Amino acid sequence: MSSKSPYSDLEPHAFWRTAVADAGVFGMGGLWKSGWTLPADAAFATYGSCFAQHISRALTARDLNWLNCEPGPDGMAPETARNFNYGVFSARTGNIYTARLFLHWVRLAAGYEAPKDQEIWHETGNGGPGRFRPALFPTIEPDGFGDADEARAAIAGAARAFHRSVRDADVFIFTLGLTEGWLNRETMAPYALCPGTIAGEFDADLHVFENAGYPAIRADLEAALSIMRDLNPQLRILFTVSPVPLTATASGHHVLPATTYSKSTLRAVAGDLAAAMDHVDYFPSYEIIAGTPARAAFFAPNLRSVEMPGVSLVMSHFFAGLDLRSPAGKRKRNRPADTGDIEASLAQEDLICEEESLEASNET
Amino acid sequence: MKPEYHGSTDVAETGARRDQAPCPDVLLVGDSHVLALHQGCEAHGIRSTMLKSGGIHWNEGKIRVFGPRRARSPFLPALGPSVRNLETQLGLGDIFDNGIPVIASIGFHCGHLARAFGAEGHVAWPPPDALPKEDPGDTLFASRSLLDAFVEERRARHFALLRYINGKCRLTVILPPRAPKNAPKFRFRHNIDALTACIARKIDDMGIDIYDPNTEFVGPDELLPWEWVNEDGFHGTPEYGARAVERLLSRGALRP
Numbered sequence: 001m002s003s004k005s006p007y008s009d010l011e012p013h014a015f016w017r018t019a020v021a022d023a024g025v026f027g028m029g030g031l032w033k034s035g036w037t038l039p040a041d042a043a044f045a046t047y048g049s050c051f052a053q054h055i056s057r058a059l060t061a062r063d064l065n066w067l068n069c070e071p072g073p074d075g076m077a078p079e080t081a082r083n084f085n086y087g088v089f090s091a092r093t094g095n096i097y098t099a100r101l102f103l104h105w106v107r108l109a110a111g112y113e114a115p116k117d118q119e120i121w122h123e124t125g126n127g128g129p130g131r132f133r134p135a136l137f138p139t140i141e142p143d144g145f146g147d148a149d150e151a152r153a154a155i156a157g158a159a160r161a162f163h164r165s166v167r168d169a170d171v172f173i174f175t176l177g178l179t180e181g182w183l184n185r186e187t188m189a190p191y192a193l194c195p196g197t198i199a200g201e202f203d204a205d206l207h208v209f210e211n212a213g214y215p216a217i218r219a220d221l222e223a224a225l226s227i228m229r230d231l232n233p234q235l236r237i238l239f240t241v242s243p244v245p246l247t248a249t250a251s252g253h254h255v256l257p258a259t260t261y262s263k264s265t266l267r268a269v270a271g272d273l274a275a276a277m278d279h280v281d282y283f284p285s286y287e288i289i290a291g292t293p294a295r296a297a298f299f300a301p302n303l304r305s306v307e308m309p310g311v312s313l314v315m316s317h318f319f320a321g322l323d324l325r326s327p328a329g330k331r332k333r334n335r336p337a338d339t340g341d342i343e344a345s346l347a348q349e350d351l352i353c354e355e356e357s358l359e360a361s362n363e364t
Numbered sequence: 365m366k367p368e369y370h371g372s373t374d375v376a377e378t379g380a381r382r383d384q385a386p387c388p389d390v391l392l393v394g395d396s397h398v399l400a401l402h403q404g405c406e407a408h409g410i411r412s413t414m415l416k417s418g419g420i421h422w423n424e425g426k427i428r429v430f431g432p433r434r435a436r437s438p439f440l441p442a443l444g445p446s447v448r449n450l451e452t453q454l455g456l457g458d459i460f461d462n463g464i465p466v467i468a469s470i471g472f473h474c475g476h477l478a479r480a481f482g483a484e485g486h487v488a489w490p491p492p493d494a495l496p497k498e499d500p501g502d503t504l505f506a507s508r509s510l511l512d513a514f515v516e517e518r519r520a521r522h523f524a525l526l527r528y529i530n531g532k533c534r535l536t537v538i539l540p541p542r543a544p545k546n547a548p549k550f551r552f553r554h555n556i557d558a559l560t561a562c563i564a565r566k567i568d569d570m571g572i573d574i575y576d577p578n579t580e581f582v583g584p585d586e587l588l589p590w591e592w593v594n595e596d597g598f599h600g601t602p603e604y605g606a607r608a609v610e611r612l613l614s615r616g617a618l619r620p
Contacts (some may be wrong), residue, residue, distance in 0.1 A: 070504060072478060073482075073484060073486050073506065073514055075480040075512070076514055077517055080513050080514075080517055083513070100375065145508075145509070150508065152509060153489060156505075157505050160502075249585075288374075341485070342478075342479050343479075
């Protein structure tokens with residue numbers, strides 16, 4: 001019989017006092033260490049709830065290989081591009097808050113769902129033809145689309161870009177946001193947001209509330225991972241949970257315990273999937289922001305929005321735990337096939353313009 | 365009615381003999397496409413003055429438009445000397461102050477714009493027939509709203525200048541020839557056409573007279589025949605210019 005307990009030889013990070021209480025929120029180390037050794041030019045795809053937007057920004061700021069598979073037009077001002085939701089996620093999906101919606105996008109990307117079957121909301125008014133908004137991402141463009149075909153083309157474009165991001169990524173980072181969502185009772189297709197809140201009209205007979213539990217979320221995520229690994233067998237998936245609390249709950253409960261239910265369920269599923277599969281990992285952004293060491297200091301006065309110092313701290317832990325020691329794979333960026341022809345044509349026109357400029361100088 | 369012949373001048377010439385240079389009947393302002401219009405004016409005996417600089421200069425975003433009470437010509441750096449010569453010739457601080465009608469080819473020159481717009485694979489919606497809608501590969505469809513926002517952003521200064529001129533004198537903006545040069549590059553051609561149409565619509569929305577010779581000569585969505593296009597493949601011939609000016613005359617665009 002040994003006199004030592006199982007805790008005797010544990011590292012300091014295993015003890016609350018040394019790892020948390022004494023270290024303080026800015027002194028904590030080793031919160032996460034990736035088990036994957038990635039190439040120096042590893043490609044990251046990012047999706048999920050609004051908190052996931054910070055990850056793409058941070059990856060770009062560090063000059064890491066963030067996949068932007070559906071970029072805005074070249075030279076467009078960043079604020080205009082963001083207005084149209086370009087450069088936010090690896091494809092222009094908008095926020096994906098629930099596991100159900102995530103699975104839906106994966107199925108669209110893999111061709112198991114068809115863009116033509118997706119619900120489009122038609123907004124009428126002012127006697128004109130009105131505007132058209134896809135229920136999957138009703139606010140993806142500030143004013144919606146001119147007709148249903150254009151709206152469906154946007155869905156198809158995002159689905160193709162999502163497919164490319166899965167195909168080309170080394171690591172697919174998904175930030176889980178909510179357990180609560182809304183479905184179409186007839187098709188059981190998920191909505192990005194409750195109809196009638198920002199866009200669309202609520203129909204109590206058609207729109208049904210779902211507060212997904214652990215089994216449903218795990219089943220949806222496992223299905224999504226399985227499809228994605230079919231598209232890219234080498235793909236690794238990194239889950240995080242957004243620390244941003246619910247704006248409102250339709251569960252009938254107080255929003256505080258509803259938030260705890262939502263986040264703890266998502267956290268449990270993500271952790272269990274990471275424990276069960278080598279190609280899945282979990283990064284603790286939720287804990288860094290919402291855990292007791294932070295004493296809610298990273299939240300804005302509304303106790304919901306996360307302030308930039310918190311985001312920076314999350315990302316510093318992320319980059320500290322990332323292992324990019326494998327040799328770079330020398331990836332090449334694909335440009336449209338006709339780029340060379342267009343450049344040659346414009347070079348010829350520019351030459352003529354330059355000659356005109358010399359002519360103008362001669363006039364002085 | 366055909367105007368009386370006055371001969372034609374360009375700004376270099378007026379700079380050299382500004383004391384005796386007669387006042388032009390029309391100012392031709394803009395990119396390289398105004399040359400064909402200048403030749404067209406000559407053919408019709410209309411005295412025109414060109415303020416012409418290559419489209420790349422117009423696209424550099426250096427156009428300056430002054431406040432309405434500032435008696436000073438709007439300014440494109442590459443045209444500075446020409447504008448100053450004309451100010452001297454007209455005896456005005458602002459070349460647009462004496463009501464000479466203006467024909468402008470400003471804001472188009474969409475090759476560079478289309479290159480930027482399509483560099484990541486964007487194709488303006490609705491797509492060209494040549495592009496398969498069901499399986500367009502890596503093509504990114506750009507909504508009409510996105511195209512609109514892109515044009516607003518990239519042509520704000522051009523629009524400000526056109527608004528300025530339109531507030532001072534009779535202005536007609538003419539679309540460039542829809543030349544066949546880039547027709548085989550169907551995605552590029554399609555984006556050039558979509559951007560041109562969007563710019564034209566915005567100019568029209570500003571209440572500025574806009575004239576599309578292509579639609580009138582060959583019909584919508586058609587290309588000008590090669591015999592009306594210079595060897596460079598995208599500028600109109602003198603004959604094209606003469607026909608365009610003839611139509612502009614009939615629209616009253618050259619009346620003060």
